[in-house]
Amino acid sequence: GFHDLKREIEPSIEGVPEAGWALASVAHGQGLASEVVGRIVAWGDAVFGRARTVCIIDPENGASLKVAERNGYREILRTTYHDKPTILLERRAGGATA
Template sequence: MTDTTETPVIETPRTILRGHKLSDFDSFVAMWTDPLHTRFITGQPLPREEVWARMLRYRGHWQLLGFGYWVVEEKETGRFLGGAGFQDAKREMEPSIEGLPEAGWGFVSAVHGQGFATEVVGAMHEWADRHFGGAKTVCIIDPENVASIRIAEKFDYRETARTTYKGSPTLLFERG
């Protein structure tokens, strides 16, 4: 990928996907300390220090790899809704997914079930299809996270392995 400092802005009918700003930090903390948000991702709320590191990592991906995570905000109100995008987290897992763009998405629990994930994941994959040139992307999902599995399958991800990550059962999906 390319070395860049700009995060592209993507608009959907109800959202704007944009780069992280320092002013997003409190909303980011609120999301990552919500047990409903973290139950299938980290298993527990994150301390502020780890939320800060995560926010810096998401922004840094764009600068180093030319892809990363976007903040998702509601177009009409500017309300913080969550985040979505691609990363290379250098995860220690088998089979290895290192070097592959790993898709991910997460939304504040107040908007679960309102169709934002479908809208945003569709938009980010349209972007990926143009920028990754049809290259394979992956995602990992907790086997109990039925909603995210449905979203992944809706965008042509197919389960390719049942593995573990950090000692927890994990499903590996591939697209492309």
């Protein structure tokens, strides 16, 4: 779903709806994440309109990066979160990025 965790991250994403997902390992590789995230972003498009949404993903999490990209998220920069490399991705309604 979407949340605003008020993360201490640069650049700040406070106030921007942040998408997040996690699946039990037994559900990995079945296409469920792409389907669920697709429904999440469709709901977000309806609720947030053309507003930007973001997600952060560990650069080593290739599966989540693919799910994000399939659902219109595009990398905008690499940063750190909790002293670990992190990719910040963004999406606009309809999958367009700024």
